[in-house]
Amino acid sequence: MRRHANETVTQNTLVVWLDDQANNDQHHIVHKLERLMNQVQLCTDHNFFLYQVNTTINKELFVIIPGYVGQYVVPMIHDKKNLNSIYILCGDKAKHEKWAKQWANIKGVFTDISSIHEALKETVRQREENTVEITLTKVTHRISDERDWEPLENFREALLAIESNDEYFKDFIAHYRTEFVDDEHELNNIHQLEHNYHSQSPVWWYMSSNSLYSMLNKALRTVDIDAMVNMGFFLRDIHKQIQKLQLEQFSDQSANDIFKAYRGQGLSKEKLKRLIQNEKGLIIFHNFLSTSKDYKVSLDLAHQATVSTDMIGVLFTITIDPHKSIACCASIGQVSSLHDDNEILFSMYTAFRIIDVESINDSKRLYEVHLTPLSGNDPDLHKLTYRRQLSAPILFSELTSWNRLGRVLSNMRCYQKAEELYNVQLSRTTNDTDKGHIYQELAWNKCQEGKFDLAIEFYEKAVDMYQSMHPPNQLGLAEALLNIGHVYTRQNNYTKAIAYPQEAIAI
Structure with a gap:
């Protein structure tokens, strides 16, 4: 089973x-x-x-x-x-x-x-x-054994930019079923979700199902690209609902409406040590982050984590200024199946500044970590945003959201997943211009992988596609020819590297 x-x-x-x-x-x-x-x-x-x-x-x-x-x-x-x-x-x-x-x-x-x-x-x-994954980062230097934040943020943005439709919902349901193929109880739950999804809110479904909650957060925790792309529909819907609630709850509030949210959990001794060393740096929580306005409940959860000798209890105290913070968060009591008015849910991969870390009992088994979400004018945010720039081929036309996601995957060296994504989009489009652009993205993916001959083959397919159109797509054709020249440059074949740009200029 x-x-x-x-x-x-x-x-x-x-x-x-x-x-x-x-x-x-x-x-x-x-x-x-x-x-x-x-x-x-x-x-x-x-x-x-x-x-x-x-x-x-x-x-x-x-x-x-x-x-x-x-x-x-x-x-x-x-x-x-x-x-x-x-x-x-x-x-x-x-x-x-x-x-x-x-x-x-x-x-x-x-x-x-x-x-x-x-x-x-x-x-x-x-x-x-307690298994929520965190990534620690500093602008001044890379932290060894920590994931880079920039690729995660690029991936998050690209995934959330894709508009939901019936095809993507079907992809999500199909992925969900494969996880519980022999489990009649869960298959019945999936059937209910498939046929009644719009009768409840995305947050309601997320909070009501242990298996769905666990499956989704496991994908975020482990950065399982396959699973996250397949569940992209649901991730986007949860994020958008939090975003909508945030606008409703904070748009009319006064400048004095700063509030605190708390989170009690366990951290491994090694992770806590690294967190302390990264004081004043940044911490990114991979998962949708559940917090509470109830200090006592959160502190009790931190205490409970100390039952395990491998865990240190940590109380995260988050000070939120909704008029400065760029974090996507909202109270979900009215839309959650748990109906807890104190619960504040942050969207996935939210970044916080670590203000300080202090022990709050004599045994050194319980710590309080003060955090604040990043603001729009945070200098580190601007530096990290600059580091997030993607390497890219020559492109004059607008990049579609799916093609941008594929490019992000390629920059993350997830070449096979990027190719799978492009091939799915290729099978779903009947527009020749779109097909030409997808062939160019497939070519760029192969170029990033170092498979230059295959890259040229895909660029040539794009050239054929643009030329077969009536009238030919001159802009797309110029892009593809210039990019073929770029590939030949990387192969040190300078004769052909010069010829293709000249052909593009002549168009």
Whole structure:
């Protein structure tokens, strides 16, 4: 069976559920839990339950136990290093909350298993948040082992510039299906999204589906170009909705409406060290960044991250001036399936200035990082924008959004993906001028790859296309001839390198 999109987050987890009165009805909820954690062990015997907990070493444990044995079992397991949390299932919540509050790793007392499922669902979402990728950058020098920001920003801009249509929606749905080809439950969810997409907002769909949320953010986190292009429709729709909400919420506000948003998560010790070293520099969050106006909730999430010995809890405190910031962000409470009025969502690949980093407890396991989004007059932004300029062939005509995306991919050395994208566009257009331009882009891609003979072949196809038109496309023809001359120059064939520009001038 194909692995679930969120399995990369939950594969090292195990839910151990003690229920000595288990029946066939439990199998349905076990299946639901497996969708979150992938591995669930239902135990009907106390000794077998303790054996499972005590012998599990390399997996993070989530334990569900009935209230009537809780006071007996919790002291026996609470100090296990790989125990993440305990959930108490009972019929008398008030009774068991009295003793449960003594144990920090008890997540809560619940009267039905569905509520525990929802709590675990939030835990999975938070684990996903802790994997959000960040890139650190400075204008003065490249930071080793960090991605360059400029190609990411070029890619983001090119992807968001493409107008959505039915074909791109179909591409998105097709990609989504390939991720869950053997999963009937998810295929049904995809069917619902396909046929009811416009009945809800893009942000609603993003926040309501764990699998879609996870799949999309995994692509952003790992810079999976294939997946991001295939999901471009959905990425654009989410961004545009945030943009629209931002205009509605901040266009009429006074200059005093500066506010703070918070985000609690875990960071690896190495990443935190690099972040501290990059103080006053820039930090770019790859994913759609979920933040909250609620300081306490965010601080609690940062505290929770310290449960893992590999993680340091970090509270990001973001000061936002909506009249200066160029960041795309908005409150999404009214359009989200979670209906949290405190939630502020930033669009993907948002850049912030790191103001300072400070430890906020004695153990050095919890830090606060003060950030502010970049403003339009930030001097570093202008320098980085200059560094983002793309190498390009000679081109007199306007570049289409898809061709620009292909050029960005080529500059990122994603030559195969750029070629695939151009070929798709070639198959979807009937306009000869557009075909000629696509052949030129295919040629430039091959030139960037160092395959000069293939580049010339594509330029010659463009020449043939322009010449076959009635009347011939003189501008396109001149472009192609000049670019053939450029390729021959790179091959040190100066005789032909001179001949083709002369032919172009004669047109």
